[in-house]
Amino acid sequence: MGFIDYEVDGAVGIITINRPKALNALNEDVLNELEQAFDAVDLSVVRCLILTGAGEKSFVAGADIGAMSTMTKAEGTAFGKKGNDIFLKIEKFPIPVIAAINGFALGGGCEISMSCDIRICSENALFGQPEVGLGITPGFGGTQRLARLVGAGMAKQLIYTARNIDAAEAKRIGLVNEVYPLADLMPAAKKMAAGIAGNAPIAVRACKKAINEGLQVSIDEGVAIEEELFGNCFESYDQREGMANFLRKKDDPKKVRKVAFKNE
Ligand code: CAA
16 A cells, blocks of 8 residues: 555554655645554454554644645535545444644645544644635544543634644543554554454444444433443453453452453
């Protein structure tokens, strides 16, 4: 692939958007390759993904402004749909995706991070939805996900003013969970991903599904979704082994060991 790097480290997959000449901006080719990269993840091995940008300056500097500058209405609509379809794929991807935001996360860059489950960033990260300064709306889900993440009032302020915010402010408003010195970002992302990957994968996947689907419906429907997924766990090796291990520990603390969950 020309614009996407993919590596697997144990049960953690790392997808890197790599278009340094344009600060990893998203054009049609980058979006296509990104989709192919997600489609190619081997879910029998990989239990958690990290999404990041190449280099030390930019996560993703947005959708490609040069490419958009000549689009017709139909082309603009199709480009928005392409981005939205792929970002929905990331949001609904069966395993957790951590965005390791290593610099600019503007426009489509902020939007792709918001389609991930968890956002952590480096101190030099910069977030914003600058689209109204370019004569467009956010087009890859920004109006929807920013409002859901930080509340409608704050999302409206950021989007209407097109003001960028630094990492500390992004943390203050709940857009990112943690901020690290740049050199510590990937080690922290890998540690978090490995921790997630070490937990029962069926249960982790079910948690993602329950949270995502529950947020779209009433609390009554949400808890019904949880009930079904909770019940399903009781057919798994992971539940039997996880609970048996807890009981073994009570019998004899020397028998404490890390459970090797099996994804079955
Ligand atoms: N699209 C295309 N190219 C981009 C780009 C983008 N979004 N962002 C940066 N680049 C390119 C620049 O054109 C430049 O290319 P050349 O060297 O060929 O001139 C290269 O990346 C380096 O950029 P700068 O020289 O501008 O670097 P800088 O450090 O001075 O500034 C920056 C960095 C503040 C991120 C600045 O590049 C910038 O403001 N970029 C645009 C950010 C933006 O507005 N993003 C939102 C796009 S709209 C969108 O995303 C719509 C949507 O919701 C789908």
